[in-house]
Amino acid sequence: MNRRNLTIVAALVVVIIAGAGVWLYNTVLGDTEAASGPITAVPLAVSAPTVASPDAPESAGPTEAPAAGPTEASAAAPAEATLTKFQIVQADSKASFTLDEVLKGEPKTVVGTTDQVAGELAVNPSDLSSAQVGVITVNARTFATDSSMRDRAIKNFILNTDSYELITFTPTGVTGLSGSGAPGTPYSFQIAGDLTIRDKTVPVVFEATVTPESASRLSGTATTTVNRADFGLEIPSVPSVANVSEQVKLEISFVAEAA
Numbered sequence: 001m002n003r004r005n006l007t008i009v010a011a012l013v014v015v016i017i018a019g020a021g022v023w024l025y026n027t028v029l030g031d032t033e034a035a036s037g038p039i040t041a042v043p044l045a046v047s048a049p050t051v052a053s054p055d056a057p058e059s060a061g062p063t064e065a066p067a068a069g070p071t072e073a074s075a076a077a078p079a080e081a082t083l084t085k086f087q088i089v090q091a092d093s094k095a096s097f098t099l100d101e102v103l104k105g106e107p108k109t110v111v112g113t114t115d116q117v118a119g120e121l122a123v124n125p126s127d128l129s130s131a132q133v134g135v136i137t138v139n140a141r142t143f144a145t146d147s148s149m150r151d152r153a154i155k156n157f158i159l160n161t162d163s164y165e166l167i168t169f170t171p172t173g174v175t176g177l178s179g180s181g182a183p184g185t186p187y188s189f190q191i192a193g194d195l196t197i198r199d200k201t202v203p204v205v206f207e208a209t210v211t212p213e214s215a216s217r218l219s220g221t222a223t224t225t226v227n228r229a230d231f232g233l234e235i236p237s238v239p240s241v242a243n244v245s246e247q248v249k250l251e252i253s254f255v256a257e258a259a
Helices: 003-029 150-156
Strands: 084-088 094-103 108-114 119-121 136-139 164-175 187-197 198-213 216-226 247-258
Touching: 108 150, 164 198, 187 216
Parallel strands: none
Antiparallel strands: 084 119, 084 247, 094 108, 094 247, 136 164, 164 187, 187 198, 198 216, 216 247
């Protein structure tokens, strides 16, 4: 190969390398959009449990008019009136993900956190089985780990936060609660629902533990483990990073106060 051809080949290699570098920066390591604004809770529309009324005796003719005076129905307060609504306090709460990777040949546990988590729940301390949980929202643009380079890769390539700013969990049922509650006592239960990350929605179950600190303040955690593949979350090929775990632990640690 003559010198002229070698020069052309070298120039092409330089262009390809430069193009790959631009792609790597823009797609994986480039700047990302900031949060569009402070996160706010989706209002929880509290629904009252249905209370079955006693079966009325069958009668062949017209019934007598009820006697004047108080009735049993008038003595019972509406069920929703006994539910206290609580709202997550961002300053005292956080959402996090945890996964494992090999960084520069050494195993490492990666934790990403954000305080931009919002949601509401409603509790009747006299009847824990009636507890309700609203939509939980997390702003994925605000996740941060111990590496700004990793943060950009997560937001740009993995979560694509410019297009999918929010991660949402929409509960479909609460199980494992019964009886009445007492301040200072932790209660463990399960919250089933639909988790949406990017454009994928997958049913998951969070294991939750909540402690009523007072009549107006709750604290607790909720955790679940998901598979990245279920949400189509692929890891970019980045030098020095290998063996990123398939399973990811998700956790919400929260304080909620009466709204």
